[in-house]
Amino acid sequence: MSTDQEIRNVVLVHGAFADGSGWRGVHDNLTSRGYQVSIVQNALTSLADDIASTNRVLDRQDGPTILVGHSYGGVVITETGIHPNVAGLVYVSALAPDAGETTSQQYEGFAATPDFVIDVGDDGYGFLSHDKFKDGFAHDVSDADAAFLRDSQVPINMAIFSTPVKNAAWHDRPTWAVIASEDKAFDQAMLQHMAKRSGAEITYVPASHALFITQADVVADTIDAAAKSALPRTR
Incomplete structure (x- = not known):
């Protein structure tokens, strides 16, 4: 790593139906390059809870940080990206609502995703369908x-999808955005719309929604590129 690199901290935020362990490949790649990597464990009980969990990790960073979100984790980083330690955002096939918008609103006007099936219990929490999980979430593992x-x-509290974000840090x-071209959780047009609206520099990769696992090196390369250009370097 260049000695004039200013950003050495990375915070990774997982999405729904997963936990932080899926980031292992990205973590190992980045730590081998000298980055300090922290992984948020979202409860998925409310957007407020996940915002608090992410801010708690951001508070521990000792300098400028690249904040990364996968899937629903994009909603979380959209809100928490206003934290003063955050220097740049990376969306990994992730949702990127604007201020005042909900997660559910991002789907309006885009094609349905029949392989991504959520089974919702009486308590309002959703799991991905047992029978459709691989097809919808991770067909390339x-x-x-x-x-x-x-x-x-x-499982995720489905009420999260109707909770609006108050801030959109991507403004x-x-x-940056990494979009999986074989993602069956989101319509491709939806992912491209959100990424382009946020002004993201986009990288496309042939992968499933589980690209944070299957394309860890591409994701890590994007984070590295973000860290090298989000702030001016000192000479």
């Missing part, structure tokens, strides 16, 4: 890995 991801998934922070 092994059957064994898909089964483990399916069986260890974290004020440089932004």
Whole structure:
């Protein structure tokens, strides 16, 4: 790593139906380059809870930080990206609402995703369908890995999708996006619309919605590029 690099901190935020362990490949890649990487564990119980969890980790950073979100994690970083430690945002096939918008609103006007099926319980929490999990979430991982991801998934309080964000940090922070071209969780046009609206520098990669696992090197390269250009370098 260049000695004039100013940003050495990275915070990774997972999305719905997953936990922070999926970031292991990205973590290992970045730490081998000298970055200090922290991983948020979202409860997925409310947007406020996940904002608090992310801010708690951001408070621990000792300098400028690249904040990264996958899927619903994009909603979280959109809100928490206003934290003073955040120098840039990276969206990994992630939602990027504007201020005052909800997660659900991002889907309006875009094609349905029939392979991404959410089973909602009487308590309002949703799991991805047991039978459709691999097709909808991670078709490019092994059957064994898909089964483990399916069986260890974290349910999300579906009320989160109707909770508006108060701030949209991408208006004020440089932004990057990695879009999985084989993502079956979101319509491609929807992902491109959100990324372009946020002014993101976009990288496309052939991958499923689980690109944070299957394309860890591409994601890490994007984070590295963001860290090298989000702030001016000292000479």
